[in-house]
Amino acid sequence: MSDPYDPANEGARMDFDGRMSYGDYLQLDRVLGAQKPLSDAHDEMLFIIQHQTSELWMRLAIHEIGAARAAIGGDDFAQAFKTLARVSRIFEQLNSAWDVLRTMTPADYTTFRAALGQSSGFQSWQYRLIEFMVGNRNPAMIRPHAHHPEIAALLETELTRPSLYAAAVAALARGGLAVPQAVLARDPAASWQEDEGVQAAWAQVYRDPRAHWPYYDLAEKLVDFEDYFRRWRFNHVTTVERVIGMKRGTGGTGGASYLRRMLEVELFPELWHLRTVL
Numbered sequence: 399m400s401d402p403y404d405p406a407n408e409g410a411r412m413d414f415d416g417r418m419s420y421g422d423y424l425q426l427d428r429v430l431g432a433q434k435p436l437s438d439a440h441d442e443m444l445f446i447i448q449h450q451t452s453e454l455w456m457r458l459a460i461h462e463i464g465a466a467r468a469a470i471g472g473d474d475f476a477q478a479f480k481t482l483a484r485v486s487r488i489f490e491q492l493n494s495a496w497d498v499l500r501t502m503t504p505a506d507y508t509t510f511r512a513a514l515g516q517s518s519g520f521q522s523w524q525y526r527l528i529e530f531m532v533g534n535r536n537p538a539m540i541r542p543h544a545h546h547p548e549i550a551a552l553l554e555t556e557l558t559r560p561s562l563y564a565a566a567v568a569a570l571a572r573g574g575l576a577v578p579q580a581v582l583a584r585d586p587a588a589s590w591q592e593d594e595g596v597q598a599a600w601a602q603v604y605r606d607p608r609a610h611w612p613y614y615d616l617a618e619k620l621v622d623f624e625d626y627f628r629r630w631r632f633n634h635v636t637t638v639e640r641v642i643g644m645k646r647g648t649g650g651t652g653g654a655s656y657l658r659r660m661l662e663v664e665l666f667p668e669l670w671h672l673r674t675v676l
């Protein structure tokens with residue numbers, strides 16, 4: 399019998415007394431200490447980790463969407479495309495995660511649902527921030543955060559900035575395409591309203607992609623992102639129906655009926671509608 403393999407023999411560091419280790423760098427004691435089920439139900443751990451990992455990916459999405467918006471604002475399309483591609487992959491990751499949660503049956507969920515009280519993803523400020531950043535801006539959604547003034551302020555500040563989509567439309571105008579002045583002068587706090595002139599400008603890009611390649615590529619990256627975002631909403635409502643049927647949500651909405659209404663939200667309406675007229 400040979401001696402057990404010792405990675406130290408090929409240089410693996412085994413002693414971290416006084417040195418930063420993996421767990422120190424990642425603050426794993428805090429991350430892994432943050433799962434605190436409120437019931438004895440086995441599946442509550444799955445429920446907590448599913449939400450926490452989603453929030454971590456959302457944190458990265460916010461980081462990247464902010465960078466993409468800044469790159470578009472500076473007409474740095476190469477950087478914007480790389481970043482937007484990453485955002486879509488993040489949403490793909492979030493979409494795959496539903497497969498794990500779907501293993502939780504209605505019987506499993508009812509064992510701990512009461513422990514959640516009135517907490518719900520509806521109160522996810524990061525989700526709201528993503529919506530606000532990309533252009534779906536409803537100030538009423540800030541109200542559930544009034545008890546956390548710094549979060550409410552963060553969401554309010556976001557409404558003073560142009561959204562990702564507004565930044566893309568402004569880039570289109572800088573690129574010489576005819577975007578109505580009234581659209582460029584809009585109050586950023588308002589949710590995006592579909593505009594015929596904006597659709598006409600994008601349609602011009604799609605009719606001759608080679609002549610407008612960066613804008614064509616930008617439009618397709620945005621559609622790609624919205625495509626993944628829609629899949630996330632669809633996966634969510636399907637999981638919700640599978641687990642709670644048509645019961646009301648812990649957050650107080652009609653539940654699946656509310657989430658079905660949200661499926662109709664269009665982030666970049668002109669980019670979808672121009673396809674009908676091409």
Ligand code: HEM
Pocket residue numbers: 448449452453499507517518519520521522525634637638641642646647648649650651652653654656657660
């Ligand atoms: C069994 C699992 C789940 C159930 C039964 C469920 C249920 C619901 C319901 C009924 C709503 C509507 C608001 C309400 O009245 O509560 C909602 C909203 C929401 N949930 Fe979930 N959810 C589940 C998992 C998740 C996961 C894993 C996430 C990931 C973070 C999530 C994020 C959200 C978000 C962001 C909203 C707000 C959506 C919007 O306003 O458009 N949910 N959820």
